[in-house]
Amino acid sequence: MMRTQVRLLVNGEEHDLWIRSDRTLLNALHDDIGLPDVRYGCNEGVCGTCTVLVDGQPTSACLMFAVQAEGHEITTLHGLADPAGELHPLQKCFLERGGAQCGFCTPGMLLTAAALKERTPDASRDDIRYELVGNLCRCTGYTAIVDSVEAWMHGEHCGDAGEQE
Ligand code: FES
Ligand code: FES
Incomplete structure (x- = not known):
């Protein structure tokens, strides 16, 4: 061809x-x-x-x-992700909230969630669930993924606990 x-x-x-x-x-x-x-x-x-x-x-x-x-x-x-190698804040929330286990589905989940925030910065939990319906995960049961996205969407700073006094 x-x-x-x-x-x-x-x-x-x-x-x-x-x-x-x-x-x-x-x-x-x-x-x-x-x-x-x-x-x-x-x-x-x-x-x-x-x-x-x-x-x-x-x-x-x-x-x-x-x-x-x-x-x-x-x-x-x-x-x-940050070119300097720093994790994206959404990745930190996935790590902190257990949104990734084997990690196979994670890139697709992160990109889909990032696009949702760009379009709908105040997306609700139901919006998040609806948006991620096309991304399948065999490990987490989805709740931790939605928790992770929701925390990031609502401005929580994940992964900062160990960086504070
Ligand atoms: S590999 Fe493309 S949707 Fe499954
Ligand atoms: S974390 Fe393993 S498939 Fe989603």
């Missing part, structure tokens, strides 16, 4: 790839660019594990061809 040149803007950096037209955005991000935070799950749009932000909207990267992503701004979990 023919390859096409695409330029993807990922976490603020441009990547030029020669890629087959049947390769998904997930293939490009995980395999070609080498971002381990973009993960394979069901590969058919059901689990939400591969969620990235495309122009700020949560998107299943397994359902989008890489060539369709050209000209759009793509954000993965690496793009959410």
